[in-house]
Amino acid sequence: MSDASAPVAHQHAAPTGLLRKYVFSLDHKMIGKQYYGLALVSVFLGMILSWLMRFHLVWTNAAIPGLRLLSKNGAPGGVMTPEYYLSLLTMHGTLMVFFVLTNAPFAGFGNYFLPIQIGAEDMAFPRFNMMSFWVTFVAFLVLIASFFIPDGPPISGWTAYAPLSAVGKDAGPGLAWGQNLWAISIGLFCVGQLLGSLNFIATTLDLRTKGMTLSRLPISTWAWFITSCIGLLAFAVLLPACVLLILDRVAGTSFFIPAGLVISDHLQPHSGGSPLLWQHLFWFFGHPEVYIAIVPAMGIVSHILMASMRKPLLSVKVVYGSMIAIGFLSYMVWGHHMFLSGMNPFSALVFSFPTLIITIPATIITMIWIGSIYGANLRFHTPALFSLGFVSVFVAGGVSGFFLAQPSLDIYLHGTYFVVGHFHMVMGVAAIFGILAGTYFWFPKMSGRMMNDTLGKIHFWLTFIGVYCIFMPFHFLGFAGNVRRYSTFVDDYLQPLLPLHKFISIAAFLTGAAQLIFLYNLIYSRFKGAPAPENPWEATSLEWSTTSPPPFDNFGGRHVVVKRGPNEYGVDGAHGDFIMQDSPEPEPAAGD
Amino acid sequence: MSSMALQPDRGSQSPAQTSPALSGVWVAVAAITMSFAAFTSSLIIRQASGNDWRHLALPGILYLNTVILLASSLTVETARRKGISSLASMRFWLHLTLTLGAAFLAGQAFAWHRLRTEGLYLATSPNSSFFYVLTVLHALHILGGLCAFIYVIRRTASASLWRVAAIDAAAVYWHFLAGLWVYLLLVLRTRL
Ligand code: HEM
Ligand SMILES: [Cu+2]
Numbered sequence: 211m212s213d214a215s216a217p218v219a220h221q222h223a224a225p226t227g228l229l230r231k232y233v234f235s236l237d238h239k240m241i242g243k244q245y246y247g248l249a250l251v252s253v254f255l256g257m258i259l260s261w262l263m264r265f266h267l268v269w270t271n272a273a274i275p276g277l278r279l280l281s282k283n284g285a286p287g288g289v290m291t292p293e294y295y296l297s298l299l300t301m302h303g304t305l306m307v308f309f310v311l312t313n314a315p316f317a318g319f320g321n322y323f324l325p326i327q328i329g330a331e332d333m334a335f336p337r338f339n340m341m342s343f344w345v346t347f348v349a350f351l352v353l354i355a356s357f358f359i360p361d362g363p364p365i366s367g368w369t370a371y372a373p374l375s376a377v378g379k380d381a382g383p384g385l386a387w388g389q390n391l392w393a394i395s396i397g398l399f400c401v402g403q404l405l406g407s408l409n410f411i412a413t414t415l416d417l418r419t420k421g422m423t424l425s426r427l428p429i430s431t432w433a434w435f436i437t438s439c440i441g442l443l444a445f446a447v448l449l450p451a452c453v454l455l456i457l458d459r460v461a462g463t464s465f466f467i468p469a470g471l472v473i474s475d476h477l478q479p480h481s482g483g484s485p486l487l488w489q490h491l492f493w494f495f496g497h498p499e500v501y502i503a504i505v506p507a508m509g510i511v512s513h514i515l516m517a518s519m520r521k522p523l524l525s526v527k528v529v530y531g532s533m534i535a536i537g538f539l540s541y542m543v544w545g546h547h548m549f550l551s552g553m554n555p556f557s558a559l560v561f562s563f564p565t566l567i568i569t570i571p572a573t574i575i576t577m578i579w580i581g582s583i584y585g586a587n588l589r590f591h592t593p594a595l596f597s598l599g600f601v602s603v604f605v606a607g608g609v610s611g612f613f614l615a616q617p618s619l620d621i622y623l624h625g626t627y628f629v630v631g632h633f634h635m636v637m638g639v640a641a642i643f644g645i646l647a648g649t650y651f652w653f654p655k656m657s658g659r660m661m662n663d664t665l666g667k668i669h670f671w672l673t674f675i676g677v678y679c680i681f682m683p684f685h686f687l688g689f690a691g692n693v694r695r696y697s698t699f700v701d702d703y704l705q706p707l708l709p710l711h712k713f714i715s716i717a718a719f720l721t722g723a724a725q726l727i728f729l730y731n732l733i734y735s736r737f738k739g740a741p742a743p744e745n746p747w748e749a750t751s752l753e754w755s756t757t758s759p760p761p762f763d764n765f766g767g768r769h770v771v772v773k774r775g776p777n778e779y780g781v782d783g784a785h786g787d788f789i790m791q792d793s794p795e796p797e798p799a800a801g802d
Numbered sequence: 803m804s805s806m807a808l809q810p811d812r813g814s815q816s817p818a819q820t821s822p823a824l825s826g827v828w829v830a831v832a833a834i835t836m837s838f839a840a841f842t843s844s845l846i847i848r849q850a851s852g853n854d855w856r857h858l859a860l861p862g863i864l865y866l867n868t869v870i871l872l873a874s875s876l877t878v879e880t881a882r883r884k885g886i887s888s889l890a891s892m893r894f895w896l897h898l899t900l901t902l903g904a905a906f907l908a909g910q911a912f913a914w915h916r917l918r919t920e921g922l923y924l925a926t927s928p929n930s931s932f933f934y935v936l937t938v939l940h941a942l943h944i945l946g947g948l949c950a951f952i953y954v955i956r957r958t959a960s961a962s963l964w965r966v967a968a969i970d971a972a973a974v975y976w977h978f979l980a981g982l983w984v985y986l987l988l989v990l991r992t993r994l
């Protein structure tokens with residue numbers, strides 16, 4: 211037993227051994243980087259899977275060299291079977307939603323910067339923090355292991371709908387051990403996130419330094435704090451769901467499997483379960499999960515926008531309030547994913563209403579961004595570009611949500627690429643832009659070196675144009691009735707759409723390739739980049755008043771005392787048009 | 803050694819006066835409540851979804867276990883109050899709590915054994931499924947609580963300043979588990 215719950219932050223000395231420093235580190239900064247690294251590996255894996263899928267969709271009969279090595283049964287001769295397509299789809303979604311969009315903006319940046327931004331020396335429970343990462347890492351290994359079993363990864367999608375996910379091998383490839391591994395992996399992932407959220411909440415509540423009142427928290431810290439509250443309750447529901455799913459699969463219970471189900475000519479030995487129950491539990495988690503991905507990105511982007519506009523957002527308080535409202539409302543809308551699930555049509559109406567309500571705080575936040583940017587004297591560095599890009603794709607993807615929120619429209623759109631377009635834009639791409647903005651912004655602090663701005667801008671423009679080319683056409687495909695989750699498009703009515711699919715695939719390859727510029731920039735700058743000053747962006751929050759990178763205890767033994775809020779831009783400070791949060795200089799006289 | 807001693811001014815310096823251990827426990831309580839709420843909703847939906855719901859006669863020992871657990875809630879509270887004046891008597895009451903907690907677990911194990919001898923296994927019926935799932939998960943949390951007490955007892959030997967927050971946190975967790983058990987018993991008993 212150890213200090214897992216000791217009540218102060220500064221409870222472990224700087225580590226000396228390599229293992230303690232880089233592997234089983236208790237330092238929130240190292241843990242943040244570990245999460246980020248895991249997300250980076252996952253995002254490239256997930257992207258390669260998407261390439262394989264996009265290739266197969268348009269060159270259905272062409273062999274992909276090397277694919278045979280990945281799976282003999284799944285891709286005989288290098289051409290994937292329809293089932294293997296679904297396996298790749300499942301892995302793509304699971305990796306991206308859990309291991310990228312949750313890990314990087316929340317656990318990654320949050321771990322690194324939340325304690326620094328509140329002036330603490332570490333998280334409240336460093337040991338829980340370390341456990342949280344390593345449990346997540348094991349979850350990742352367990353998930354990836356499903357590639358290497360004969361059975362292959364499961365074919366039930368990232369949402370693992372029952373009874374398909376619950377019955378086992380009769381229902382198709384990957385549904386024996388592959389699905390077990392999936393359920394175990396996600397269960398472990400929940401444990402990791404619960405430990406992480408607990409830490410974030412206790413740290414924000416109890417370890418703020420002197421003068422750091424709640425209203426002086428930087429907006430990114432607010433976002434991480436709100437996200438940890440959402441995550442705590444959401445993962446606390448997904449975990450029981452995974453437990454019940456595993457029991458149905460290995461212990462013969464019937465939580466999700468109805469009576470009399472015959473699959474592949476076998477009568478399933480289960481009775482009375484409810485497949486809808488899985489959907490309710492999953493989406494009760496699933497909808498808040500989309501906000502777990504996006505709220506940290508909103509915080510990061512707002513933070514960066516203020517530093518590049520050199521003025522506060524029109525109303526930061528309203529943004530906080532809207533984020534909190536989103537947090538609450540996100541628990542009341544899960545049924546909008548189930549309009550066609552066979553639940554009572556009246557419930558569809560009931561869920562449609564809060565879904566439309568939740569667009570209000572989201573719209574308010576976007577309006578505040580746009581209104582603040584309007585007429586601002588922007589500094590167009592790479593982090594600012596990605597932040598503006600975020601606003602753009604978030605709006606472009608959010609608009610389709612209004613359509614989907616109407617049950618009558620969703621009946622047509624639900625099973626189509628329209629939904630795929632919606633969530634890739636509003637969640638996938640938007641959160642990735644938030645991550646990239648954060649990376650370009652905070653990399654100097656994390657590594658002590660600047661990233662190359664020119665390469666960053668090239669990366670931005672290629673990515674920005676690329677994602678619109680990929681994901682906007684999805685909406686049109688959806689209107690044209692193009693079904694989702696199909697591995698090939700052979701029906702007559704889909705033939706005219708094939709050229710568009712080809713365009714999308716090529717755009718996907720090129721946009722993906724453009725990410726190599728980012729990877730190169732990241733690695734090159736890590737070793738050869740120009741040394742970073744303490745405060746390259748002339749920003750105000752506490753991470754910028756310590757060295758780059760920060761020392762082990764974050765402030766080198768100095769007790770920072772916070773004197774003012776985080777948004778002092780466009781003022782008359784001693785060092786320019788900003789005043790740091792811990793700067794001792796007096797408030798400039800009113801009217802200056 | 804007490805890490806508090808390394809930073810004597812920490813408490814007065816921070817605007818927040820609560821201890822992370824205590825906040826952490828309340829946060830954990832919120833998460834666990836949410837999990838069991840999810841299980842309860844599942845139980846209600848599952849009951850309505852099939853016609854295979856057969857009510858289960860609960861083994862009588864569960865009521866004895868309930869009494870034991872509630873008693874342990876009292877003993878830990880006594881330990882917490884005694885701790886302010888006398889470390890020795892605090893340790894005594896903590897050991898008593900530990901014993902009662904272990905007795906509760908033994909009682910639960912006996913209840914599972916009884917059901918098995920009646921031929922009621924995890925997969926026998928939805929009722930038995932929920933019974934085992936809820937009681938086993940609750941027992942795991944109890945086990946976690948026992949570990950926390952062992953930890954607190956060991957800490958009382960060295961750091962005197964520190965223990966107060968730790969025992970407060972452990973006590974909150976333990977009271978919560980007692981309350982949770984009464985709730986689960988009612989859920990499992992009720993013929994919905
Ligand atoms: C403007 C507010 C939004 C509304 C009204 C809205 C509405 C909807 C609706 C009704 C669906 C279900 C469509 C269907 O399956 O037929 C949906 C799907 C989805 N939405 Fe949104 N949404 C909004 C914003 C967001 C945001 C901000 C995110 C993520 C950050 C997001 C992520 C998703 C995802 C991931 C799915 C699909 C999951 C799947 O089926 O695999 N949405 N949205
Ligand atoms: Cu949703």
